[in-house]
Amino acid sequence: xxxxxxxxxxxxxxxxxxxxxxxxxxxxxxxxxxxxxxxxxxxxxxxxxxxxxxxxxxxxxxxxxxxxxxxxxxxxxxxxxxxxxxxxxxxxxxxxxxxxxxxxxxxxxxxxxxxxxxxxxxxxxxxxxxxxxxxxxxxxxxxxxxxxxxxxxxxxxxxxxxxxxxxxxxxxxxxxxxxxxxxxxxxxxxxxxxxxxxxxxxxxx
Amino acid sequence: xxxxxxxxxxxxxxxxxxxxxxxxxxxxxxxxxxxxxxxxxxxxxxxxxxxxxxxxxxxxxxxxxxxxxxxxxxxxxxxxxxxxxxxxxxxxxxxxxxxxxxxxxxxxxxxxxxxxxxxxxxxxxxxxxxxxxxxxxxxxxxxxxxxxxxxxxxxxxxxxxxxxxxxxxxxxxxxxxxxxxxxxxxxxxxxxxxxxxxxxxxxxx
DNA sequence: AAAGTAATGTTAAGAAAGTGACAATACTTA
DNA sequence: TAAGTATTGTCACTTTCTTAACATTACTTT
Numbered sequence: 001x002x003x004x005x006x007x008x009x010x011x012x013x014x015x016x017x018x019x020x021x022x023x024x025x026x027x028x029x030x031x032x033x034x035x036x037x038x039x040x041x042x043x044x045x046x047x048x049x050x051x052x053x054x055x056x057x058x059x060x061x062x063x064x065x066x067x068x069x070x071x072x073x074x075x076x077x078x079x080x081x082x083x084x085x086x087x088x089x090x091x092x093x094x095x096x097x098x099x100x101x102x103x104x105x106x107x108x109x110x111x112x113x114x115x116x117x118x119x120x121x122x123x124x125x126x127x128x129x130x131x132x133x134x135x136x137x138x139x140x141x142x143x144x145x146x147x148x149x150x151x152x153x154x155x156x157x158x159x160x161x162x163x164x165x166x167x168x169x170x171x172x173x174x175x176x177x178x179x180x181x182x183x184x185x186x187x188x189x190x191x192x193x194x195x196x197x198x199x200x201x202x203x204x205x
Numbered sequence: 206x207x208x209x210x211x212x213x214x215x216x217x218x219x220x221x222x223x224x225x226x227x228x229x230x231x232x233x234x235x236x237x238x239x240x241x242x243x244x245x246x247x248x249x250x251x252x253x254x255x256x257x258x259x260x261x262x263x264x265x266x267x268x269x270x271x272x273x274x275x276x277x278x279x280x281x282x283x284x285x286x287x288x289x290x291x292x293x294x295x296x297x298x299x300x301x302x303x304x305x306x307x308x309x310x311x312x313x314x315x316x317x318x319x320x321x322x323x324x325x326x327x328x329x330x331x332x333x334x335x336x337x338x339x340x341x342x343x344x345x346x347x348x349x350x351x352x353x354x355x356x357x358x359x360x361x362x363x364x365x366x367x368x369x370x371x372x373x374x375x376x377x378x379x380x381x382x383x384x385x386x387x388x389x390x391x392x393x394x395x396x397x398x399x400x401x402x403x404x405x406x407x408x409x410x
Numbered sequence: 411a412a413a414g415t416a417a418t419g420t421t422a423a424g425a426a427a428g429t430g431a432c433a434a435t436a437c438t439t440a
Numbered sequence: 441t442a443a444g445t446a447t448t449g450t451c452a453c454t455t456t457c458t459t460a461a462c463a464t465t466a467c468t469t470t
Contacts, residue, residue, distance in 0.1 A: 007456075015404035020385055023360075033417060041385055045417090046459055053419065061418040062466030079407040086403075097302035098399075103383045107400045108407065147410060148403065155228075172406035174399055178308045180225055180246055188409060190402035194303075194379055195312045197395035198291075198353065199220035201377035202284040202313065204393060205352060212426075238447060250447090251429055258449065266448040267436030 006054045013051055014074055016041060021071045033064035080108025087141055087170070089161050090152030091116035091124070091131045094176055098152055099126045109148070113140060117157075134161070141168040148172045155179040211259045218256055219279055221246060226276045238269035285313030292346055292375070294366050295357030296321035296329070296336045299381055303357055304331045314353070318345060322362075339366070346373035353377045360384040 020040055024032050034045035034052075041048075052058055052070075055077055059065040075081040086109050088095055099111050114126060117134035124131050132140060141149070149170045153161050158177035165173060172188040175181055183189050225245055229237050239250040239257075246253075257263055257270075263278055264270040280286040291314050293300055304316050319331060322339040329336050337345060346354070354375045358366050363382035370378060377393040380386055388394050 009457075011408050012401075012405050014408070015398075015401040016385070018404070019383060019398070019401070023384055035417075040387070044459065046461095047457090049418065050420085050458085057419070059418050060466070061464065062416055064417060077408065078404045079410060080404055084403075084407060093302045093305045097298045100298045103398075103400060107383075107404070109400065109403055148406070150399075171410055172403070174402050174406075178224060178312075179228055180221070182245070188406045190406060192397060192399055192402065193220075193224070193308075194306075194355075194397055195308060195314065196217075196220040196224070197379050197397065198289075198314055198377070199223070199283045199285055199312070200217050201353070201379075201393045201395060202289060203216050203219070203282065205284060205376055214427075240447080249429065251431095252427090254448065255428080255450085262449070264448050265436070266434065267446055269447060 010051045010054055013043070014078055017048065017051070018071060018074045018078065018080075021067050021074070025067050025071065029067055031064050032067055032070075034059075036064075075108070078108075082108065083110050084108055084148050085110055085112035085144065085146050087111075087113050087115065087137075087144075087146045087149040087165070088152060089115045089134065089137065089149065089165070090176075091118070091121045091126060092152070094152045096126055098150060098176075099129060111150075112144060112146060115140075134164070137161075137164045138168040141165070141170065146170070148174075150174045150176065151181075152176045215256045215259055218248070219283055222253065222256070223276060223279045223283065223285075226272050226279070230272050230276065234272055236269050237272055237275075239264075241269075280313070283313075287313065289314050289353055290317035290349065290351050291315065292318050292320065292342075292349075292351045292354040292370070293357060294320045294339065294342065294354065294370070295381075296323070296326045296331060297357070299357045301331055303355060303381075304334060316355075317349060317351060320345075322358075339369070342366075342369045343373040346370070346375065351375070353379075355379045355381065356386075357381045 017037065020037055034048040037048050038045040058070050058073055088098055088111050091114050095114065099114060104110060114129050114131050115134045115137055116122060116131050121131050122133050147170060149165045151158055151161055151173060155177045158175065158179050159181055162173060162181045162183060166183055166187055174190050174192060176192050178193045178195060181189060222242065225242055239253040242253050243250040260282055263275050293303055293316050296319050300319065304319060309315060319334050319336050320339045320342055321327060321336050326336050327338050352375060354370045356363055356366055356378060360382045363380065363384050364386055367378060367386045367388060371388055371392055379395050379397060381397050383398045383400060386394060
């Protein structure tokens, strides 16, 4: 199954399926169906079946999907059957919240290092991690072989920080700054902007 | 131009266009083009023109788009030419970061009230706001006529909090908990889950 | 054991979204 | 002023995505 042929929009739904399966598992269920998942997520059952079929046959006709098995398979597909070290730039309020956020662990990610350019922040501890100077981004990330980073600095600094990260060899960036960023095409980027979601909804109000 | 006929996916891109225009404006530009915007956002110029044309003719042939004019128009379309009061449930690390986040102001939103169910948190001040008991969600939201809420509580409590919000008359919810939520069809919901973005990217790594 | 029920895997049709091309228009330069 | 350049508004085409339908398979009940 060559990954190149699978639409990106399908890949984007897999983490949502994975999250739903975790919920079902916590509820004590062993088996689910495309219908149940679709109901829960507001997606048609046909779409879920078709999406999964891009990667193999994970269900049993007449029965449905074994939750823990399908979960494992999705974790392998999404490469989160391992834990990725992630670098965080920005140790302000948002950065602190990100480090203390418990939702990364157990879903494939671990904040391994934090940078900031504010001398008052450097050297301070955030939950086990000592904040390093932004000057060390390149050396530290190279040395630690970190491939994923999060940007949680003010908009004005986001592009220059991103440039440093790219230079350091980062391949994927999660950007919390409310600004678009320019990166080489080989670097993947995702944006977390709550206002985009809010404005999308106010259109309908 | 009847709003009902405009695809939701188009609406979803408007906040991104608006954000880009703000960036251009900060850079001191007065005029932009669909080509420049597309370049900046990684979207084709034809798509941007087509999206905007759903709402009217905002550009001038040969010249491009006046940034401040197009910005104003998008703000009107998205209903953010006003400031919406937003209720926040959850005064933990994430809730604190949300209240202190400066990115809502100036983009149409203001955190107007904060709730938590932890007695240790109730009565505490977060940046001008006093944390109220979650028991007051219904009365307070009704009284203040708040229509938008954010959920920043642990996954296990997210659904019950959401139910309360819906009962209080909330129309749009921004959910920070890493879980899907069930709401009546009249209620709009958006999810902020950083792990979904990360897992989307690790697929390609 | 047979009939009934449930759910997948799979295909084809339909719907939606995106792209390319170009006439019309505005500005710029010689 | 005339020619050249830039860029929108717009349409038709192409590609992509979604949905509906159903044969096949597995389980459940009588």
